[in-house]
Amino acid sequence: MNAIVPFQFEDQAVRVTDCDGQPWFVLADACALLGIRNPSDAASRLDETEKARLNLGSGSDATIVSLAGLLTLMLRCRGAMKPGTVPYRVRKWITAEVVPTIMRTGGYGTAAPVDPAKLDNHALRALLLGKVDDVIALQPKADALDRIANAEGSLCITDAAKALGVPPRRLFAWMEAHGWIYRRTNDGPWKATQAKIETRVIEAKVHRQVQRFGPDKLREQVLVTPKGLTHLAEKKAGV
Template sequence: MSSTAQVIPFQFEAREVRTLLIGDQPWFCAADVCAVLGYANSRKAVVDNCREAGVTTSDIRSGGQKRRVTFISEGNLYRLIIKSRKDEALRFESWVCDEVLPTIRKHGRYEDTSGKMDTLLGQTIGTDGFHMLGAIIKGKVVSLPQAVQRRATAKIWSQTHAAFGVRSAADIPADQLDAARNFIAAYALEGEWLRKKPEPKTEPRLDIHFPVDYLSGRRPGTQYHRNEHTDFLEVFPLDLVDPAESPCELILTRLTKAGYNVAAAWWEVRTYRNKLAQMHRAIESLKRNFESPQQYVIAKPDLI
């Protein structure tokens, strides 16, 4: 089959894809499409994947010469896209479906009236990026009541489109994908969709710092020089008996006032303190007994 229809050329990622209008329907140069989609042998790709009814040939002028070129229908174009393994396939499909085909059908030719060629030539985040941003938005709104999730989702998409100057998130330039992700992640739901969370109460910090200086300060002279790297420290067991001064008792007292349940620690410390007090009293009693004289009643010498 031959056709005198005018060739409509356009570029996809620096590759020319020639198009014809046959019976008001767009047909695509098979060789050009296969080059974009990564098919090494365009003839084999057409035979293996395309329906014969959607394949035709047409004489066109290329490089000043008349050549016979194979064209495929829109349906066969999709068949080649679906079976392509190249990453460009999804971007190519999105561009053709969303931009090229509607314009061809409306004007009978492709017009880049919006000046978006640079953005559309494989340099956008495309469908994959769109789904990635959609997943982030879904994760943000999942905590909202079911009734407002759809409205919140639409609002975030609208704000994203406005922020990046696009009609569809798929048209966001690829080098701005991270910026778009950060924009959505930082979008605040509080206030508009959620009540702001109350500020957490800050509890006063417990003063339970008792460095070694506390012991040496309580008994001056108990910490003294040993060598260049260390000191001697003398610790007196009886200091535990004084609840007003013992750092163990002071720590437990402050923890209790702060609301901590430290009853087990209290009973252990009290046991140590009471046992030490009992031992001290016993030792003091023995000491007094050893230091006091033993008194006897004896006869006077002149009576012996």
């Protein structure tokens, strides 16, 4: 990872470092920006791939989070979905400024810009292909956040399909094929797989169904979490 670089958001500085052309944000700064009071608790709810430790020098370390980790934190802030709030403006900043900056420069660090006029044909072609790869890798993350901006809390799979703009039957089929949900019998109810529950992309809620005759029944419903909705959007599930 490269050195920490302060990046200004309105009147607050957010420290950012570059790792292989991807931005990683100092968690404490991100939490302060989003109004999250407990950074340690926020970090515990992220995947291991979404967080890391960075030596800041002078014997001090800091937790940093990837762009995907930052998006997950934002989706857990109700204000991120309400125009005019700070978390909402942070979301717009990420999708309208941070991601496009990476797409234009190939990174988010302090490396000197490359002058295409000084490159030979082979080097210029390699540079352009690299930019295309950056766009392909990063654009789904920005699209994912904007597509689910109006979704709040966990959603049933049918509502998740609506939020993603895909047919429900295709989303059910994709989630079954990729090990998110399963059925014990062909016409039985959908159930959440334990592996996906543990990664917090889906959850299983049990509710009581009142029967007119006989005892009430307990029904399990699979819900897609905000984190899961982000993953589904990035994977273009059901498209």
